[in-house]
Amino acid sequence: MQEQFPEWSGKAIRPLSSAGTVNAIFRIGENLAARFPLRLTDASEALAVLEQEVRASAELARVSRFPVPEPVALGKPGAGYPMPWSVQTWLPGTVAADADPSGSDAFAEGLAAFIATLRDADTRGRLFSGGNRGGVLAHHDDWMATCFEESEGLLDVPRLREVWRHFRELPRTGADVMSHGDLIPGNVLVTGGRLSGVLDTGGFGPADPALDLVSAWHLLRRGPRDVLRQALACDDLEWERGKAWAFEQAMGAAWYYAESNPTMSAMGRRTLDRILDSMD
Template sequence: MHDDQVDVTADIVAILIREQFPQWSGRAIQPLSSTGTVHAIFRIGDGLSARFPLRLADPTETLAVLEREARASAELAQVSRFPVPEPVALGKPGAGYPMPWSVQTWLPGTVAFDADPSGSDAFAEDLAAFIAALRDAETRGRRFSGDNRGGVLAHHDDWMEKCFEESEGLLDVPRLRRVWSHFRELPRTGADVMSHGDLIPGNVLVTGDRLGGVLDTGGFGPADPALDLVSGWHLLQPGPREVLRRTLACDDLEWERGKAWAFEQAMGLVWYYAESNPTMSRVGRRTLDRILASME
């Protein structure tokens, strides 16, 4: 998926486990077929999973990121009534893999790519309860870090311009440019709240028609209160989406900003993963279709 991607195999994982965590050696190691774009994930026995960063980076910087993600995941676990992975250990480079890596608890369930919950009001209510619990968590004076989504929409103009250029021939770019020209002007009113930051189908587990758990919690931190509303566009059809909005008591501006963050994310998914991760590319297209349909 990436020009600087690092390959990880089950044999490499087995050696790393044997050398660094011998208490787990002998457990079955199973690579997971995942639509994830940041980590290669391997299941270790029945209760653990190992996550290996896919993109080559400085080991010291990678360790700092993994340590920060572990702290964030542990903090989110304290406020969520829904299952989330909890950090267990950090591994070191070795066996041909050049960066640190992480181990966390394994959560059973089916990701929303494979068990579509988009028509479920009950799932929307669960999703709202998850988001509300995060919003109620203390920021402890922290503010948005400036990385990725969650700050000022207009700061993403350069990225959006690249997305528009790369999407020629894939999407109706003139129409999408007009949509962004509206979104980028939306004012920010609410103070930062604690947010998951990436509520896309691959990070949400479904059990029946309910929310079974939430993955990839290392981005938990302060951001625009509208950021987690991207889930309404990535995950829900119009009826349940309205349930999410009503349950969270979103005003018009906050809801529109959530739509804007979903638009920004979806625009990047379509072209970047068109060849390397078609499932993610289709998620982007579906989200854009939902957003455009809501504006007709």
């Protein structure tokens, strides 16, 4: 830090505990945060990813009605750390994983307003890139098969297989819209029971309009969930597809992080419970 950014050398540096799985976070003074990738990969490839995330984060910051981190700098490998890393602005608030705004209508209204703003942003002709969630549900069959196999003894796999057979057949009708892509409790900030900021914005890009509806299942109970749906005027198909993307994400989180990250695993299981309850 001192070698690359001497202007921050007098600021206190504090590691932050987090249930995140991609970056270790360090707070720099009061207004900045450094993000260090946890997975070692080729440094040049990692830099390309960070540069794309910087562009996406800056674009989202220009359209968001709510505070989001803004890119500040990119750090180079050094001082025993072999990867590039990033610095962004720090946002106050408590992550929803700790604050639990699931019963707040006001939080649901803010979340809907955030999603609506992203949907209104210009895609500039861009389409879903083909990576991760947000394209064709059935393209995730192989991953889901792995999830079902790994979840034996942990979850009600026969029932969950039936649910996926329904979800994977849901047709796609809406054109791509701009989406956050990962609206889980660890990426949303809460103050006073209301949405006060959104983190991890580097995945901002075009995707299925239903993708950001995963937040309805990861973050909200039944009443506030209905508030979000009404605010976004979701029809039955879009709502079901949002449920399907949440299901796909939750299935992976439940078993994959069962030992390494209990918070993420618990989120997955809670989301699955909410989805199954809605289908009874």
